[in-house]
Amino acid sequence: MALATVLLFACNMQKPVVEYEGVYSEYALFVDSLFGIVNGERQLIPMEEGTCMQLDSVMDFNGDGISDVLVTHVQACGGNAIGNAFFFVTYSRDGHFVRTNTFGTSVFDDPVVQPWEGMPSVLITNESFDADSEEVEETVERYVLVDTFALRAVSATEIEPLASVIEEAEGDYCSWYCGGEVKEITASSSPKDGEADNAHDFDYTTLWMPAGNGIGESLVYKFSGSCPRITTVKVLNGDVQSEDLWMQSARVRLMRMYVNDQPYALLAFEDSPTLQCFDIGVVGFHDPNAPDWTLTFEVLEVYPGTRGGLAIAELTFDGIDVH
Numbered sequence: 032m033a034l035a036t037v038l039l040f041a042c043n044m045q046k047p048v049v050e051y052e053g054v055y056s057e058y059a060l061f062v063d064s065l066f067g068i069v070n071g072e073r074q075l076i077p078m079e080e081g082t083c084m085q086l087d088s089v090m091d092f093n094g095d096g097i098s099d100v101l102v103t104h105v106q107a108c109g110g111n112a113i114g115n116a117f118f119f120v121t122y123s124r125d126g127h128f129v130r131t132n133t134f135g136t137s138v139f140d141d142p143v144v145q146p147w148e149g150m151p152s153v154l155i156t157n158e159s160f161d162a163d164s165e166e167v168e169e170t171v172e173r174y175v176l177v178d179t180f181a182l183r184a185v186s187a188t189e190i191e192p193l194a195s196v197i198e199e200a201e202g203d204y205c206s207w208y209c210g211g212e213v214k215e216i217t218a219s220s221s222p223k224d225g226e227a228d229n230a231h232d233f234d235y236t237t238l239w240m241p242a243g244n245g246i247g248e249s250l251v252y253k254f255s256g257s258c259p260r261i262t263t264v265k266v267l268n269g270d271v272q273s274e275d276l277w278m279q280s281a282r283v284r285l286m287r288m289y290v291n292d293q294p295y296a297l298l299a300f301e302d303s304p305t306l307q308c309f310d311i312g313v314v315g316f317h318d319p320n321a322p323d324w325t326l327t328f329e330v331l332e333v334y335p336g337t338r339g340g341l342a343i344a345e346l347t348f349d350g351i352d353v354h
Contacts, residue, residue, distance in 0.1 A: 047069045047070045047097065047122070048069070048070055048098075049067060049068065049069055049097050049098040049122050050067070050068040050098075051065065051066070051067060051068070051086060051089055051098075051100040051120065052065070052066040052067075052068060052073070053065055053066075053084060053085075053086045054066065059083075060083070060108070060109045061083035061084055061085060061105050061108060061109065062083070062084040062085060062086060063078075063081070063082060063083060063084065064078070065078060065084060065086075065102070065120065067120070067122060067128045069122065069126075074128065076120060076128045076130065077130075078130070081108075082104060083104070083105040083106075083108035083109070084102050084103065084104060084105065085102070085103040085105060086100055086101075086102060086103075087100070087101040087102065087103055087117075087142060087144075088100070088101045088142075088144050088151075089101075090144075090151055091151075092119060092121070092150070092151050092175070092176035093121060093150075093175075093176040093177060093178060093179075094150060095121075097121075097122050097124075098122070099119050099120065099121040099122070099176060100119065100120050101117060101119055101142065101144070101153060102117065102118055102119070102120060103115050103116075103117055103142070104116040104117060104118060104133065106137075113137050114135075114136075114137035114138045114139040114157075114158060115135065115137075115138045115139070116133045116134065116135045116136060116137075116138065117133065117134055117135050117138070117142060117153065117155065117174075117181075118130055118131050118132065118133045118134070118181060119131040119176045119181055121176060121179055123179065129179045131176065131179060131180055131181040132180060132181050133181075134153075134155070134172070134174045134181045134183070135155045135157050135172070136157060136159065137157060137158045137159065138155045138156060138157055138158070139156075139158065140155070140156050142154065142155050143155075147173060147175065147184050147186075147299075148184070148285065148297075148299045150175055151175070151176075152173050152174065152175045152184050153173065153174045153175075154171065154172075154173050155171075155172055155173075155174070156169050156170070156171050156172075157169070157170045157171075157172055158170075172312075173185075175297055177287070177294065177297060178294075180294040182287070182294055182295065182296055182297045183295065183296040183297070183311065183312060184296070184297050184299070185296050185297065185298050185299070185309045185310065185311060186299045186309075187299075187300065187301055187307035187308060187309060188308055188309065188310050189307075189308040190301060190303060190305045190306070190307055190308070191305055191306040191308070192305055192306075193235070193267070193271055193304060193305060193306070206349060206353070207259060207261070207348055207349045207350040207351075207353055209353050210258075210259045210352065210353040211254075211258055211259045211261070211348065211350060211353065212254075212255070212258060213231060213252050213253065213254060213348075214253045214254060214255055214323065215252075215253040216228055216230065216231055216250065216251065216252055216253070217250075217251045217253075218239060218241060218248070218249070218250050218251070219241065219247075219248045219249045219250075220241045220242040220248055221239065221240070221241060221242075222240060222242065226238075226239055226240065227239055227250060230250055230343050230344075230345060230346045231252070231345065231346060231347060232345075233345065233347070234345075235267055235271050235272070235344045235345055236272055236344075237344070238270055238280075238342045238343065238344055239342070239343045239346075240280075240339075240340055240341065240342050240343075241330070241340065241341055242340070243340060244281055244333055244335070244340055244341060245281055245283070245330045245333055245340055245341025246330055246331065246332065246333060246341075247329070247330065248329070248330050248341070249327050249328060249329040249330065250327070250328045250343075250346060251325055251326070251327045251328075252325060252326045252327075252328075252346075253323055253324075253325050254315065254323065254324055254325070254326070255323055256316045256318055256319065256320065256321025256322050256323060256324065257316070257317065257318060257319040257321070258315060258316075258317065259315070259317050259350050259351060259352035259353050260313050260314060260315035260316070260317050260350050260351050260352050261311070261313075261314050261315050261326070261348045261349070261350040262310065262311065262312065262313055262314075262349060262350045262351055263308055263309065263310055263311065263348065263349035263350065264288070264298065264308070264309045264311055264328075264346065264347075264348060265306055265307070265308050265309075265345070265346070265347045265348065265349060266283070266298075266300070266306070266307050266309070266343065266345065266346050266347075267304075267305075267306055267307075267343070267344035267345040267346075268282045268283050268300055268302075268303070268304070268305075268307060268343060268344070269281075269282040269304055269336075269342050269343070269344065270342040270344065271304045271344050274304070277304045278336060278337055279336045279337050279338050279339050280336045280339050280340070280341065280342035281333040281334060281335050281336040281339070281340055281341040281342070282300065282302060282333060282334040282336070282341070282342070283300050283330055283332075283333055283334075283341065283343065284299070284300055284302070284331075284332040284333055284334050285297060285298070285299055285300070285330075285331040285332040286298045286300070286328050286329065286330055286331060287328075287329045287331055288311065288326065288327070288328055288329075289325075289326070289327040289328075289329070290314050290324070290325075290326060291324050291325055292325070292327065295311075295314070296309075296311055296312075297331075298328075300334075302334045306345075308349075313350075313351070314326070315350070317352045328346065
């Protein structure tokens with residue numbers, strides 16, 4: 032028998048009107064049953080048995096006009112051995128509620144909801160133990176709800192002028208590419224055969240230029256399972272050969288990144304003819320027994336050029352497991 036009920040309500044001008052209700056079972060410290068209410072009709076949202084929850088913010092996180100809810104998964108169910116994780120629950124118009132993938136592995140502070148690129152985002156501080164230094168490391172991460180996936184939201188953390196990029200490329204130093212290798216690059220479309228490789232030839236004068244304005248087009252990079260892991264995506268956005276050419280070409284504004292065809296991150300670009308670096312966490316295996324895997328980069332929005340379609344001069348990587 033339920034002893035208490037937590038009700039979070041969000042009224043939406045569009046139909047359907049969606050509410051979320053968290054229910055405590057007897058003697059429970061945290062919500063362990065979650066219901067969605069659609070136009071007054073109550074539905075149980077399936078959860079794993081024993082899941083301890085707190086209902087946080089209710090709002091339209093994914094911009095579809097229907098309320099979603101941010102849920103804290105209290106992994107220790109009241110203990111302090113491990114921090115919290117999070118997920119969204121969203122309503123799909125086919126009449127079902129969807130629980131997204133979980134994000135955050137050990138978070139002790141409350142999540143912060145704030146705008147990012149015109150959409151609500153959730154900012155968390157994730158803690159992990161570094162066995163080498165024997166210290167706890169804190170990582171600030173941001174997530175957004177896109178369709179039915181919680182995606183890591185990444186802005187450029189470092190922006191390098193083109194001149195320094197050229198100087199670095201001509202220097203004698205070791206990078207991720209001392210051990211890392213891309214097996215194959217393909218594109219959803221290219222006007223010329225093999226032009227997908229232009230995005231990864233370390234030559235900023237050659238370009239990947241997909242069909243049309245580029246929206247919906249994608250690049251796919253294939254790696255071996257033994258390849259060193261990747262932590263950074265580096266992009267020269269647009270035709271950077273001259274200011275006039277850069278203004279003429281369209282440039283990426285938002286790009287969705289997939290790991291093995293699963294949505295993983297949303298990359299937001301400055302409109303700048305520079306090298307933009309995105310910290311994406313750690314992806315890959317670095318395991319000789321692991322299978323091949325892929326990273327896909329899908330163009331969602333562009334900065335329009337004065338004429339001509341989208342251009343990407345370079346999309347390369349940095350990472351770990353090399354030194």
